[in-house]
Amino acid sequence: MLVPPAATGFLLVSLHKETRTLKDGNERAFVEIRIDGERVGELSNVSCAHLLEYTETVGETAVAYAKVTGSALAVQLVLHATKATDISNDWLAKGPHPAPGLLPWAASYDFTSAYRK
Numbered sequence: 428m429l430v431p432p433a434a435t436g437f438l439l440v441s442l443h444k445e446t447r448t449l450k451d452g453n454e455r456a457f458v459e460i461r462i463d464g465e466r467v468g469e470l471s472n473v474s475c476a477h478l479l480e481y482t483e484t485v486g487e488t489a490v491a492y493a494k495v496t497g498s499a500l501a502v503q504l505v506l507h508a509t510k511a512t513d514i515s516n517d518w519l520a521k522g523p524h525p526a527p528g529l530l531p532w533a534a535s536y537d538f539t540s541a542y543r544k
Contacts (some may be wrong), residue, residue: 431532435496438462439526440506444479445469447498460506481519490526495524507542 430436458470458479469520482489491508518524530536 430495430497430499430502432534434522435494435500437492437494437529439490439529440467440504442479442491442492442508444483460504468515470506482509485522487523 441461441464444456445446445459445460446454448454459466460470479489491506494505495502495508496505533544
């Protein structure tokens with residue numbers, strides 16, 4: 428995984444519902460986290476499974492912001508997502524919801540004066 432030169436940054440990840448067959452033959456659902464289609468981890472809690480079922484039904488992919496920190500030796504990815512129970516039916520009904528575009532990694536960014544202190 429790419430860690431920015433400043434050792435911290437934000438990116439968008441996609442969330443995908445997957446299943447795993449256990450040794451006893453039962454299946455367990457989990458949420459896989461991907462960056463550019465490549466698996467980078469999974470959520471231990473499937474609390475957002477309902478959101479993923481909805482997004483699959485309407486043909487959307489769930490995305491979330493993630494904070495990446497680390498170095499060449501270790502990387503940590505922290506997900507920043509709204510809980511499925513906090514998303515209103517009104518917002519869901521207004522889809523599709525295209526993901527925002529992000530700029531490529533850079534040492535600094537030029538913001539408009541409205542965003543400067």
